[in-house]
Amino acid sequence: MSGLITDNDGMDDPGSPVELDPNRQEKARVYARQNRRLEGLELLITAFYILAWLVIPLPGGALNLAAALQLFLSSWTTNELLLVAGFSVVFFGLLALILLPISFYSGYVLPHRYGLSNQSDLELSR
Numbered sequence: 059m060s061g062l063i064t065d066n067d068g069m070d071d072p073g074s075p076v077e078l079d080p081n082r083q084e085k086a087r088v089y090a091r092q093n094r095r096l097e098g099l100e101l102l103i104t105a106f107y108i109l110a111w112l113v114i115p116l117p118g119g120a121l122n123l124a125a126a127l128q129l130f131l132s133s134w135t136t137n138e139l140l141l142v143a144g145f146s147v148v149f150f151g152l153l154a155l156i157l158l159p160i161s162f163y164s165g166y167v168l169p170h171r172y173g174l175s176n177q178s179d180l181e182l183s184r
Contacts, residue, residue, distance in 0.1 A: 089172045096164040100157055107153055 111123045121129070124145075131144045169175040 085172055089168065089174070092168060093164060096160055096168075100160055100164075103156060103160070104153065107156060111149065 113122060115122055116126055119126075127145060127148060128141070131141050134144070135141065166175075
């Protein structure tokens with residue numbers, strides 16, 4: 059393949075070739091590889107987090123984190139809907155805090171590093 063594609067956006071001649079920049083293609087490959095690695099890291103952290111809640115016992119007792127949180131929330135209310143809501147807020151809130159640095163890096167730093175963001179730093183500060 060010659061690295062040429064046809065541009066059919068209706069702006070130019072429908073059959074005019076467009077040259078792909080090899081440097082941009084390499085940057086895209088590197089960006090995609092780094093993004094996949096970060097997604098894999100997020101997946102591993104999430105899996106370990108779930109296992110920690112279900113398997114790892116708390117010091118000084120046989121309870122795991124999930125059972126301890128259920129006992130704590132049960133002391134506040136017996137309404138099952140509120141128990142599920144409270145458990146979800148704590149569980150997913152802590153997970154979001156743990157994943158925050160990776161989310162920031164993959165959602166802000168990487169796109170800016172590779173020129174993929176459509177917002178400047180000045181626009182974000184407003």
